[in-house]
Structures are given as structure tokens and as C-alpha cells.
Amino acid sequence: MRRAGLSFDAEDTQRSHRAPSASSAPPPRALRPISLLTLLLLLLPAARADDAWPLPQAAERAFPSVVKVYGAGGFQGVPAYGTGVIVDERGFVLTAWSIALRTEALKVVTHDGRRLRATLWRSDPGLGAALLRLEPPQGGLPSLQPLRLADSTGLAPGDAVFTIGNPFGIIYGDERPAVAWGVVTAIGSLRAGGVDVARLPERLERVIVTDIPGNPGSQGGPLLTRDGRLVGIVGRLVESRATNTIVNHALPAADLVEFVRGGVAAERPIPEPPRVAPRARAGAAVESGLRLQRVHLARSPMAYVEAVVRGSPAEAAGVRPDDLVFRLGERTIRSCRDFDEALAAHRPGDTVRLVLKRGDAMREVTLTLAAGGP
Amino acid sequence: MRALPLLLLLALPTLARADDLDAAAVEARVRQVARDLAPLVVEVEALGGLDERFDAPETEEEAREGILTKAGFKQAHGPTTGVILSSDGLIATTTFALHREPRHLIVTLHDGRSFVARLLGRDEARALVILKIDAKDLPVPRAAPPAEVVPGRFAVALGRGLGGRSPGVSLGIVSAVGRVGGRALQSSAAISPANYGGPLAGLDGSVLGLLVPLALDGGMASVDLYDSGIGFALPLADVLAIAPRLARGEVLRPGVLGVSPDLTAKDGVRLASVAAGSPAAAAGLREGDLLLTIDGEPVTTPWELRRALARRHAGDEVTLEVRRGAEARTVKARLAAKEGE
Known part of the structure; x- marks a missing residue:
């Protein structure tokens, strides 16, 4: 049993892990060692108003590096405006990839x-990022104050973060963009979050999800830690069909370092890499030996096993007819289509975990996939 | 035991300071709460039912629209969240999991084990559902004492709707208590299908409430409310109090007495009208009666009456003390279900 409380309130922790219906006799009291954390907390001086909250200073330092980006369009719900971050004093601006950046009339407004x-100097729809190069006006580029990409690998859910952006394109000229703060919600794949990645150009396999509301125009802005380190670039708005909410996210700095370095070093604009069809699979077909009930409906039905091929991996693993496939690997299987997609991501020889519902019990089996027929 | 006074001395100022921390300490607490409470937060997958016919949008238009099952309510396709209530496998979740009329409910614990869940009972006024899985030795939450659930206090919302191995975290504060007819507390944390059914926790790791898809009027939250900074949670103490009834399979509905108080009355809850055929009428209440108490608890304003009724359910018997002229009387009434429910 894991303890839910922190160690400092030993009294409450003692009462904590009881079933609501359990007997009312109090559990024996035991003294717990007071943790070092407790002592440290006790020694904390009463926080003075703003000393404890570093955001104003961190935002102040970041403002000169944040720019407004104006591209083309405003069509198909794609905003023509966005936000960017100066990442190199020689005139390079990092922002989120958008089709609106493909224009000769690209404009950037500095702080x-x-x-x-x-x-548009370098762009990678798969990464979700774009690097712009400012064209020196007569008299040369103004003095630019870049923000450097920081180490984003230590971020964890709950970390305080903030963004600076141009939501709804309401900020003009030298007006300051808007600061919004929140916490890191999760770090991981938007695919797991039910975002239909197949419909998106971005890979979005490793993103920083936050609870900071995103709005059109926020994309491309910096994601900063409370002490002002640049740990990501705000990605474009994506909706999760798992939750019907906007999944506010940023591309982690760790994935952008090489993109920026390569772009800055290039002598001329780098052509956009060809788009990889999201569902294109390299490897050979795989065979599980598991046959699903494929009732012909307008929609794909749940993944009930109809038959198990004799001598197949599924038989060896003990899969039976009428089992309902619930998970394949980490993926939840809600339909035969989900099963096909999850299986297609594997190669012959892969060992996959299947979670099955059989009657009123769940079973977990592992099976080693064989090579499929032509 | 000699060390106990010292311990209390140390614990009390720390408790009082749970929210009085600098930014680094708040951040450390939020991370800690997310890690420590993760084992209490389960994924609830509802399969089959409507989902079988509408498993995923297949056109761009559908993907944009989602599937509207009723005005403003949008069917979500992902998992929902639950909180373990008892070590032997009672799980609290919300009616949000049931909108697909699922054929299978599957609960997955933080350690990755999946269980078939049985639907025991539900409280429709609170959008609360109790499930049971055959597991044992599960961790259970520590409920925050209601007196400590106060506006302005930090509140961490956790949920499994985004998938992944750890619950998603959003941070806000307690905005209000006694909302939705006294049934819910309100929080500014991002609350949506990504965490409905999950816990709203304090920075000390106590659970303030269970996040529910309620709207202010007591109906089902619509898309407009998702992550809006206005979200609701049932106080965990209330959930624990109702859970035994729901675990017995009861379906609780809002209770109706059938009286309309005179909102201009200065002297208390004076009945402007009594609905014909209502529990109040059956109990002999009449227009002009002054309602004094419900089950011994004084009601002095129409809003107190509303909150007192919101805590009760259809089928509950209430004892009412009323005054008619100089005459005081005590009557019993059995609350009815709302029309059409």
C-alpha cells in the first residue's frame, strides 16, 4: 500500500489509508520520523509577497526575445499570426511549423x-517546428537578444511553467505579448492522448502537455520554467477526440537543439523534408494467428476473437475464441480497426502483450508474432 | 508517547503552512502529490454500447463535430478516471463513463493490472457512480476535513483521460464551496473529460473531492465548460458517506418536496405555494406555512432549504417542523423523484 500523504503530518497519515467501510477502531499510533523536508519547511521564513514568485523577473528577461510572426492566410482555421523566439543573435527565430509560414510576405515584429x-529558413512538419531568418534591413539587423534552448529532460508533471504569446493576434507593434502560467500535465505521446495523429503533420510522439490554455496565435511562443529557462516551443492547437479538449502542448527543447543548430549553420534555406505518410509501414506483414469477428457494419466492431489458427502464436499463448482483445501492447483496442493498426506497427519476431477479457476476468498473455503471408 | 506533544507542536504549524510556500516548494509539492496519489487514480475504460456503433470519427467533419448525443454534450472516445475508495475494490467514478451504455467496464490500476468492473449504484444528482473490482489491499484516499476545504487553497486535479502511464496533472485553487445546490466545490484547475472521475487533491496529499462532469445547474457539463476554469468536485467526505448506499446497488435521484418558498418573506421560509400531489401536499403542508426545520436542522432562508434538499434524495423521509399561525406541527414527507426521472 502506498502512502498518499506526505510524511510531515504523521497524525493524518495514520488515519489516511482506511477503507470507508472499515471498522472505526483507530489504528495503533506510531511515531514516524520527522522528515528532513518537514524541518526545512518549518525553517522557511514566511514568504514575502513576490520574492517567492520568480515569474515577473523571468518574463522580463524573456520579453526582448519574443517576437510576433505574421504569415499568410487565415484560411481553414489556420491563424496567419503566431509567436516566435529569437534563438540566435544573427537573426534566427524559432517558431511552430504552420502552413501559414509558406509565404514570401513573412513578417516578424520584434519586442x-x-x-x-x-x-522560412528551415521547416520540418514532422517535428512541428520552423526556423525563420530575419532579413537585414538597410543599416543591418538591430541588436537581438536571443534565448538559448535549455535542457528539457528533467521536466516532470507538476512543474510550474509559463508561456509568452500573441493569442488571437491582439498585440501590435511594441505591445508586450501575454504571459500565461500553469503546470506540466504530462510528458509523452499525443497519440496516447487520443489525438488522431494520422490527421496531423506533426509527429507529436514526445511532447510536453500543459494546463496552460492555448489559443490561436500562441503557437511558436516560448515555454519557460519558472526561472526562465527555455524548455520548449508551444505547438499548434490540436484537439483530442479522447477528451474533446484542446491538448495544450509544447515541443521539447531537447528535440529542437539539432534542428536549430543545423539551420543556423546552413548557408542557404534548407528544403523541407518530404512528408512521410503517417501510416506507411516498412516491415513485413505479421501473423498473430488470431481471427476477429468481423461483422460488416458501417463502423468497426469490438475486437472479439472468432477463431485461433492451429499452431499459431495466438494458440501458443492460450488465446481462445470469444476472448475480447482489450489491449495490445500499451494500446487500448476499442475496435477491430484499432487491433489491425496496433498489429501493423509490429514486425515478425516481436513479443507483444495482449490483455484479454474472458468472461468476467481479465487475462494477460504474451505472444511472439510470426511472419505473415504475402 | 512522550514525544507526542512535540510531534503535534511540529505538525500544527506545518499543516497551517501547507499552502504558505515559495514557488519551488509548491512545485515540489505538486510533483509529490502527483506521484503519491497516482496509485489511487485508476483508468476506467467503457467498451461497447454506443461506442460499438460510433467507434471513431471517420471523416474530417465528424472529427471536428464529435458525436453529439444531446445538446451541448459531446461524446468522448477516451478512457475516464476513477478513485479507489476501499482496499477491497470499491471505485468511485462518474456517469461520464456510462454515456455510451457500455457493455464492458474495465478498470486498470496504476500498476498496470486490469480488472472487470461491476456497476453497483449511482447518484444521478451528483453524477457519481460506484464500481467494484475483485482486488484487495488497494490504497485508499485520505479525505480532507471539510473545514479545511476553503476557497483560495491550492488544488491539484489528476486524471487518466489523456492515456499514458501516469495521471495528467493540472493545478488551480479551490474557487468556492457549496456549489450546485451544496453538492460540489468549485475549482479553477483545468477540469474536463481528461480528469472527470479523478481526485482533486490538496498540496498535503489529502483528497478534497472527486471531479465530476456537473454544470452549475446540476445538469451535465457541456464542452463549453471543459478546462474553462470552472469545474466541480464532490467533497470526498460526501462521496464516502453516500458510497455504502451506492455499493448496495441503490440508484439515488434528486429529491423533490414540492414547495415554492416566498422569496420576499422576511420571517423565514414561508411557503408561497405547495404543488398538488407533491410530498409536501401529502404531508398536509399549505400555502402560508412557515417551514422551520428539516430533520431538526433549522432552515431560515430559501437557499438553506435548497441546500438541505440537495443533500437528500428521492425516497428519503424527512421530518419537517412548520408553524401555521400560532400552531406548530411536525410532519413527515417522503421526497419524490423529479418529473420525468
Whole structure:
């Protein structure tokens, strides 16, 4: 049993892990060692108003590096405006990839209201990022204050983070963009979050999900830790069909370092990499030996096992007819289509975990996939 | 035992300071709460039923629209969340899991084990559902004492709707208590299908409430309310109090007495009207009566009456003390279900 409480309130912790219906006799009291944390907390001086909250200073330091980006369009719900971060004093701006950036009329407005032309220097829809290069006006580029990408690998759910952006494109000239703060919700794949990745150009396999509301125009802005380290770039708005909510997320800095370094080092704009069809699979077909009940409906039915091929991996693993496939690997199987997609991501020889519902019990089996027929 | 006074001395100021921390300490607490409470937070997967016919949007238009099952309510396709209530496998979740009329309910614990869940009972006024899985030695939550659930206090919302191995975290504060007719507390944390059924926790790791898809009017939350900064949670103490009834399979519905108080009355809850055929009428109440107490608890304003009734259910018998002129009388009434429910 895991303890839910922190150790400092030993009294409450003693009462904590009781079933609501359990007997009312109090459990024996035991003194727990007071943790070092407790002592440290006790020694904390009463927090003075803003000393304890570093956001104003961190935002102040970041503002000069945040720019407004104006592209083309405003079509198909894609905002023509966004946010960017100066990442190199030689005039490089990192932002979120958007189709609106594919224009000759790309403009960037710096924190002091200077309006500069820019070129789409490097873009990678698969990564979700774009690097713009500011075109020096007559007299050369103004002095730019870049923010460097920081180490994002230590971030964990609950960490305080903030963004600076141009939501709804309401900020003009030298007006300051908007600061919004929240916490890291999760770090991981948007695919697990039910975002239909097949419909998105971005890979979105490793993102920082936050509880900071995203709005059109926020994309491309910096995601900063409370002490102002640049740990990500706010991604474009995506909706999860698992929750019907906008999944606010940022691309982790760790995935952008190489993209920026390569772009800055390039002599001329780097052509966009060809898009990889999201569902294109390399490897050979796999065979599980498991046959699903494929009732012909308008929609794909649940993944009930109809038959198990003799001598197949499924038979060896003990799969039986009428089992309902609930998970394959980490993926929840809600339909035959889910099963097919999950299986297609594997190669012959892979060992996969299947969670099955058989009657009123769940069973877990592992099976080693064989090579499929032509 | 000699060390106990010292321990209390140390524990009390710390408790009082649970929220009085600098940014680094708050962050450390939120991380800690997320880690420590994760074993209490389960994934609830509802399969089959409507989902079988509408398993996923297949066109761009459908993906945008989602599937509207009733006005403003949008069917979500992902898992929902539950909180373990007892070590032997009672799980609290919300009616959000049941909108698909699922054929299978499967609960997956933080350690990855999956169990078939049985639906025991539900409280429709609270969107609360109790499930049972055949597991034992599960961790259980520590409920925050109601007196400590106060507006302004930090509140951490956890949920499994986004998938992944750890619950998703959002941070806000307690915005209000006694909302939705006294049934729920309100929080500014991002609350949506990503965490309905999950816990709302304090920075000390106590559980303040169970996140529910309620709207202010007591109906089902619509998409407009998701992550809006207005979300609701049932106080965990209330959930624990109702759980035994639901575990016996009861279906609780809002209770109706059938009186309309005079909102202009200065002297208390004076009945402006009594609905014909209502429990109040059956108990002999009449227009002009002054309602004094419900089950011995004084009701002095129409809003107190509303909150007192919101805590009760259809089928509950209530004892009412009323005054008619100089005459005081005590009557019993059995609350009815709302029309059409």
C-alpha cells in the first residue's frame, strides 16, 4: 500500500489509508520520523509577497526575445499570426511549423516594434517546428537578444511553467505579448492522448502537455520554467477526440537543439523534408494467428476473437475464441480497426502483450508474432 | 508517547503552512502529490454500447463535430478516471463513463493490472457512480476535513483521460464551496473529460473531492465548460458517506418536496405555494406555512432549504417542523423523484 500523504503530518497519515467501510477502531499510533523536508519547511521564513514568485523577473528577461510572426492566410482555421523566439543573435527565430509560414510576405515584429521581413529558413512538419531568418534591413539587423534552448529532460508533471504569446493576434507593434502560467500535465505521446495523429503533420510522439490554455496565435511562443529557462516551443492547437479538449502542448527543447543548430549553420534555406505518410509501414506483414469477428457494419466492431489458427502464436499463448482483445501492447483496442493498426506497427519476431477479457476476468498473455503471408 | 506533544507542536504549524510556500516548494509539492496519489487514480475504460456503433470519427467533419448525443454534450472516445475508495475494490467514478451504455467496464490500476468492473449504484444528482473490482489491499484516499476545504487553497486535479502511464496533472485553487445546490466545490484547475472521475487533491496529499462532469445547474457539463476554469468536485467526505448506499446497488435521484418558498418573506421560509400531489401536499403542508426545520436542522432562508434538499434524495423521509399561525406541527414527507426521472 502506498502512502498518499506526505510524511510531515504523521497524525493524518495514520488515519489516511482506511477503507470507508472499515471498522472505526483507530489504528495503533506510531511515531514516524520527522522528515528532513518537514524541518526545512518549518525553517522557511514566511514568504514575502513576490520574492517567492520568480515569474515577473523571468518574463522580463524573456520579453526582448519574443517576437510576433505574421504569415499568410487565415484560411481553414489556420491563424496567419503566431509567436516566435529569437534563438540566435544573427537573426534566427524559432517558431511552430504552420502552413501559414509558406509565404514570401513573412513578417516578424520584434519586442521594440520593429517590423522585419523574414524567410522560412528551415521547416520540418514532422517535428512541428520552423526556423525563420530575419532579413537585414538597410543599416543591418538591430541588436537581438536571443534565448538559448535549455535542457528539457528533467521536466516532470507538476512543474510550474509559463508561456509568452500573441493569442488571437491582439498585440501590435511594441505591445508586450501575454504571459500565461500553469503546470506540466504530462510528458509523452499525443497519440496516447487520443489525438488522431494520422490527421496531423506533426509527429507529436514526445511532447510536453500543459494546463496552460492555448489559443490561436500562441503557437511558436516560448515555454519557460519558472526561472526562465527555455524548455520548449508551444505547438499548434490540436484537439483530442479522447477528451474533446484542446491538448495544450509544447515541443521539447531537447528535440529542437539539432534542428536549430543545423539551420543556423546552413548557408542557404534548407528544403523541407518530404512528408512521410503517417501510416506507411516498412516491415513485413505479421501473423498473430488470431481471427476477429468481423461483422460488416458501417463502423468497426469490438475486437472479439472468432477463431485461433492451429499452431499459431495466438494458440501458443492460450488465446481462445470469444476472448475480447482489450489491449495490445500499451494500446487500448476499442475496435477491430484499432487491433489491425496496433498489429501493423509490429514486425515478425516481436513479443507483444495482449490483455484479454474472458468472461468476467481479465487475462494477460504474451505472444511472439510470426511472419505473415504475402 | 512522550514525544507526542512535540510531534503535534511540529505538525500544527506545518499543516497551517501547507499552502504558505515559495514557488519551488509548491512545485515540489505538486510533483509529490502527483506521484503519491497516482496509485489511487485508476483508468476506467467503457467498451461497447454506443461506442460499438460510433467507434471513431471517420471523416474530417465528424472529427471536428464529435458525436453529439444531446445538446451541448459531446461524446468522448477516451478512457475516464476513477478513485479507489476501499482496499477491497470499491471505485468511485462518474456517469461520464456510462454515456455510451457500455457493455464492458474495465478498470486498470496504476500498476498496470486490469480488472472487470461491476456497476453497483449511482447518484444521478451528483453524477457519481460506484464500481467494484475483485482486488484487495488497494490504497485508499485520505479525505480532507471539510473545514479545511476553503476557497483560495491550492488544488491539484489528476486524471487518466489523456492515456499514458501516469495521471495528467493540472493545478488551480479551490474557487468556492457549496456549489450546485451544496453538492460540489468549485475549482479553477483545468477540469474536463481528461480528469472527470479523478481526485482533486490538496498540496498535503489529502483528497478534497472527486471531479465530476456537473454544470452549475446540476445538469451535465457541456464542452463549453471543459478546462474553462470552472469545474466541480464532490467533497470526498460526501462521496464516502453516500458510497455504502451506492455499493448496495441503490440508484439515488434528486429529491423533490414540492414547495415554492416566498422569496420576499422576511420571517423565514414561508411557503408561497405547495404543488398538488407533491410530498409536501401529502404531508398536509399549505400555502402560508412557515417551514422551520428539516430533520431538526433549522432552515431560515430559501437557499438553506435548497441546500438541505440537495443533500437528500428521492425516497428519503424527512421530518419537517412548520408553524401555521400560532400552531406548530411536525410532519413527515417522503421526497419524490423529479418529473420525468
